[in-house]
Amino acid sequence: MTNPYSPTQWLQLSMQQQGLLQPFGSLPSLLQQLSYVQIDSINVVERAHHHVLHSRLPHYATSMLDEAMGDKTVFEYWSHAAAYLPMEDYRFSLYRKQQLQQGDKHWFEPEHKVMREVKARITAEGPLKASQFKHNADAKAGTWWDWKPAKKALEQLFMQGELMVAKRDKFQKVYDLTERVLPNHIDTTVPSDSEFARHLIKRYLVAHGFGNLQQIQYLRKGLKPLLTQALAQLCEQGDIARFTEPHTRQVYFYLPNLTLPSTIPNKVWLLNPFDNLVIQRQKLKQWFGFDYQIEVYVPEPKRQYGYYSLPILWRDRFVGRVDVKTDRKNQCLLLQQLHFEPGAFSAEESKNEVLSKESLSRDAFVPAFIEAINHYSQFNDCQRWQLVTCNDKAIGKMLHRACK
Structure with missing residues (x-):
């Protein structure tokens, strides 16, 4: 199938799908549309996650993200990077958590003894930050990769799903047991391979309007076979459509029911x-x-x-x-x-x-x-x-x- 839109029209559609052309009423609804908002620590200006939301939400204030975490409509986990995600997508985070529990590696090798000690202390004392764990004075101090053992353990427990981020305190994560953070009504069924692949595809196309296989699996390893199969099935079912870009010969997928925005403001x-x-x-x-x-x-x-x-x-x-x-x-x-x-x-x-x-x-x-x-x-x-x-x-x- 031929490309149905020009590059300018695709940009207009992307702007529309990205929430730039119409104000959103709430942070959770915006996050649902975007699929995620990346977290970044650089603060020469207001941090990235706040800026992204500010660009799309009228009268956005940084306290709104804290409130959404408190209301448990938003949670932190890993998308292609550290991110805020809609709580209703929580079960799809279990796909990666299960892989890590089964021995897949994130950043470093798990230290199970330290992980047990860290989790036991949070169980007994409640939510804690990494800074509240003692640091071995003899340990090597250096780069971000030289994290003290407790911080590594906290991150491993977080990535495996045993801990969640309850809130942030001056940008420091405050960890608690998942069962004390996660709302009771949230589905905790681990998605199948097919469910997870379809989730990624639909989330990406809703947020961007169109994309190819490489873009849909951005910075996610080992998913090409699953996504390839799911894309073919969704096309066959008529849920999505595709075209081949003539210069690169890459196949692009898109939502067939998109409508071009009527006007683009002088903004x-x-x-x-x-x-x-x-x-x-x-x-x-x-x-x-x-x-x-x-x-x-x-x-x-x-x-x-x-x-x-x-x-x-x-x-x-x-x-x-x-x-x-x-x-x-x-x-x-x-x-x-x-x-x-x-x-x-x-x-x-x-x-x-x-x-x-x-x-x-x-x-x-x-x-x-x-x-x-x-x-x-x-x-x-x-x-x-x-x-x-x-x-x-x-x-x-x-x-x-x-x-x-």
Whole structure:
């Protein structure tokens, strides 16, 4: 079957499925749509998981995530990375937990004696953080991989499903026994191979609209045969459809009942580097022409765009990125490097025939960008923002005037 949509239309559909085009009424309903929100510890600005939710929920406050954990509508576990997930998907976390219980390895070899001691103490005393366990003063101190034995044990028990995260205390996990955290009504039946594969497929396609096998199994090992079989069955049953992308010859799957959004607002979204829409960099580059890489892990001399650059999505185009940092002492959001793509404001470069030259102008972009920056500044508890550098002189002048 031929591709039913253009790249621009696929981006519009992805934006719609990702909850960017319509406000969500609640955090649980949004998380259900997204399937997960990745947790990240970097805090040069507000943390990634809060930013992703802020981008989609009007009046989002970081306390809402704590409340959702307290209400037990959300839980922590591993998706392709550490994540918040909807509690109704809990039983599908049991698939990985069972594998670990049966000897599969996560990060390190289990130390069963320490695990028994750690679990016994939590059983007797209640919820505890890793910092509440004694550290052997003679143990080697070093990198993240040199965790003390108790912390390794806590994480292993968590990954195997014997412990859950009851809450976070200043970003530290507070662990408790699963039976004391998990609501009584939650189904704890371990899904079959087929159920788990279908769950991953449907969750991904609901959240993104379309994707190939590699994208659906993103950072999950050993699932290719199961997913291949489930995808074929779902296509045969008419639950999903497929097409072959002519340049790569890759088969893509999609939901057949999608409806294109009627309008795309003149709005700027400042997306987090770990945002669900941009986390799969190769798909972003191939389909939407945006070659994005987070440079947190790149040595400083080799960085092109800055430590923590946010992708800038304007209407239905990725037009640039901005490296941000909060000066918390002065309550100022620093736009350390604002960089626009070549042809970002050229109608000739646009794949959207509806947008005119005027609607793609800098004069149309700047007010929407200022609104997004103001909103993002407030979210970061900043009273003002400051542009440091910009590769577009005309926009730089307009923004310098706006931030005075």
